Amino acid sequence: MDLFEILFWLLTITAISCALGVILSRNPVNSVLFLIGTFFSISGHYILMNAQFLAIVNIIVYAGAIMVLFLFVIMLMNLNADVEPQKSRLVQFAGIISGGILFLVILAALRDAKINGELSKTASDIGLIKNLGKTLFQNYVLPFEVSSILFLSAMIGAMVIGKKETTPSPVMMKKNPNQN
Amino acid sequence: MPIQYYIFLSFALFCIGIMGTLMRRNAIIIFMCIELMLNAVNLLLVAFSKMFNDPSSQIFVFFIMVVAAAEVAVGLAIIVMMYRKVHSVDINILNRLKH
Numbered sequence: 001m002d003l004f005e006i007l008f009w010l011l012t013i014t015a016i017s018c019a020l021g022v023i024l025s026r027n028p029v030n031s032v033l034f035l036i037g038t039f040f041s042i043s044g045h046y047i048l049m050n051a052q053f054l055a056i057v058n059i060i061v062y063a064g065a066i067m068v069l070f071l072f073v074i075m076l077m078n079l080n081a082d083v084e085p086q087k088s089r090l091v092q093f094a095g096i097i098s099g100g101i102l103f104l105v106i107l108a109a110l111r112d113a114k115i116n117g118e119l120s121k122t123a124s125d126i127g128l129i130k131n132l133g134k135t136l137f138q139n140y141v142l143p144f145e146v147s148s149i150l151f152l153s154a155m156i157g158a159m160v161i162g163k164k165e166t167t168p169s170p171v172m173m174k175k176n177p178n179q180n
Numbered sequence: 181m182p183i184q185y186y187i188f189l190s191f192a193l194f195c196i197g198i199m200g201t202l203m204r205r206n207a208i209i210i211f212m213c214i215e216l217m218l219n220a221v222n223l224l225l226v227a228f229s230k231m232f233n234d235p236s237s238q239i240f241v242f243f244i245m246v247v248a249a250a251e252v253a254v255g256l257a258i259i260v261m262m263y264r265k266v267h268s269v270d271i272n273i274l275n276r277l278k279h
Contacts, residue, residue, distance in 0.1 A: 016192055058245070119227065
């Protein structure tokens with residue numbers, strides 16, 4: 001068992017235990033922190049597979065930007081652990097069973113599949129930023145430009161949706177009379 | 181390192197995301213579970229890219245991250261608006277969309 005395998009198992013255990021923490025912790029802030037842990041261990045996996053660019057982008061975009069957005073929203077709403085209503089035991093149990101059965105089915109299917117790939121431990125340079133940039137701007141220019149339009153529309157959409165309404169709708173006034 | 185280990189790892193993460201989506205009622209946690217599933221797919225794509233020595237799938241991971249960022253911005257705006265209307269992020273309240 002060399003260093004590569006030790007790191008692989010360490011990162012795998014961290015990723016799965018943090019992912020379980022996300023769905024099991026009562027407090028949403030703890031869930032966000034566990035999810036950040038998962039993202040860091042996935043970034044560690046990227047570095048093990050020599051995809052440095054994606055590892056850095058994963059940390060900057062996911063653990064940096066997206067998770068800070070989640071934290072802001074959670075703290076804006078002041079959600080506590082006891083505020084969240086829980087689903088009934090039966091529904092929780094059904095969720096666990098159906099997820100576990102899906103895992104078992106795919107596990108059984110993959111056991112018979114003939115996938116005989118081996119990830120070489122030697123460093124390859126396809127994950128470096130120079131090669132990825134060349135591939136991106138030679139073969140994938142159109143999706144790159146389309147994604148900029150997607151970002152623009154998402155930005156405008158988020159602003160339009162999140163804008164405060166000047167007059168509250170009458171249906172909601174009936175439900176919450178003290179809402180201003 | 182055999183590719184099977186990475187397949188099992190990413191599928192385990194994906195199933196944990198599915199379980200969280202089915203178990204919880206908090207809309208923000210359901211969103212986080214969707215992010216978890218997207219990340220599991222990303223991990224598998226990077227593993228295949230390493231196996232086949234092909235940079236295209238890493239570009240695909242990059243685009244998945246782009247779409248995830250846009251999705252989170254719009255989704256959190258919807259959650260904030262819902263919280264402003266009904267003072268809760270419980271998804272069962274959205275039952276009334278049926279009527």
